[in-house]
Amino acid sequence: MNHHKRMAILVGGGPAPGINSVISAATIRGVLEGMEVLGIEDGFEWVMQGNIDHVRELTIDDVSRIHFRGGSHIGISRANPTNDPQHLENTVISLLRLNVSHLVTIGGDDTAYSAMKLDEKAEGRINVVHVPKTIDNDLNLPAFVDTFGYQTARHLGVDIVKNLMVDARTTSRWYFVIAMGRQAGHLALGIGKSAGATLSLIPEELPDGPVKLKTVVDTLVGAVVKRLSYGRRDGVAMIAEGITLRLDPTDLAQLEDVERDEHGNVRMAEINIGELLKAQVQERLKHFGLKATIVSKNIGYELRCADPIPYDLEYTRDLGYCAAKYLFAGGSGAMISMQGGQFTPIPFEDLLDPESGRARVRLVNVNSTRYAIARRYMIRLRRDDFDDPHELAKFAATCGMTLRQFRDEFEYLIQYEPPPLRFSAGELPDELEALTIDSE
DSSP: OOOOOEEEEEEBSSOOTTHHHHHHHHHHHHHHTTOEEEEETTTTTTGGGTOOOSEEEEOHHHHTTGGGSOSOTTOOBOOOTTSSHHHHHHHHHHHHHTTEEEEEEEESHHHHHHHHHHHHHHTTSSEEEEEEBOTTOOBSOOTTOOOBTHHHHHHHHHHHHHHHHHHHHHHTOEEEEEEOOTTOOHHHHHHHHHHTOSEEEOGGGSOSSOBOHHHHHHHHHHHHHHHHHTTOOOEEEEEETTHHHHBOGGGOGGGGGSOBOTTSOBOGGGSOHHHHHHHHHHHHHHHTTOOOOEEEEEESHHHHTSOOOHHHHHHHHHHHHHHHHHHHTTOOSEEEEEETTEEEEEEGGGGBOTTTSSBOBOOOOTTSHHHHHHHHTSOSOOHHHHHOHHHHHHHHHHHTOOHHHHHHHHGGGGGGSOOOOEEOGGGSOGGGTTOOEEOO
């Protein structure tokens, strides 16, 4: 019997541009180190059932050019071996039957958690490392480190939104563009800010408690009214799908019955938040004697299996190489990251949220300068508008209302607005101390 130890590669979660580049780089490094490399097909789906037939040997010839393409050369699934202790045990046994001594998992926060539990269960018999991927950009990495796939998804998303903006202006309509991201708004904000969308709505800007659907609707209505007051009937709103999870369940009765994946996450595609918001906004506008043509558009699936841009190609080749090299040096129980051009392993235990016991999720920091600048370029009702009677008079007239009536309808929205962005002279270099920059 051949007891030669092998390295295996497995992909979980949803697709992201750059998966094949990680597979390619890790495989090439493994073969050059004298290791046989196996591709575990379809994530944990088969091995957690004790089925070891769905594997394939990976060679340099197989993978040398797959890095240019999107998708996953060895398939993918959201199968979760941590839901059942027997499935976790089956996974370890299956890998040992395949003579796997080193395992590279590629995935998001759920796959990272599965990799951590697998590493614990293996008790040193299998070295396990995880390579973080997700277009949601929500893994708990330092703020300046993106997850791979995010930059490609943002890049292509901007191209889509750029075209929608031209169509919106040409046809005098609004687009409500829903972007993936689960509970994080990185992708929606990244696309919206880069493309110069009219506004971006992300879950992080809302309070933690259940938020009434009317609050989100009025935010969009306020943007439509403001644009109309400036003589524009068009606009593009980028809306993060995670808004849904912040809404009061009584406003979304179907949320209780919606389908969930193997990790317990709501399948966002099952909740058509774009169509819901479209209908609610049009009804609210009708209340003020206004009308707007609105088109709801979901983007996400178009981005997940795209060919990676050069940024993600280089980034993922580094991650794949480091994953294999770290394993062969005896490393285990860590997520692979590149920080400032340097390889930085992050121990699995550092990924956990002590309250939930699950992998931490990185949300958009709405107190950051980056987000504050994004807000300054959005067309939406702001605190400044309610301080300026001339501006307020325009908006009230558009709705056929008095100033007091307009305040009563919309002023509550500013309670969620971040504080003004101010740079004090003391924070600037000596030669610039005479300057003070306040938000407009």
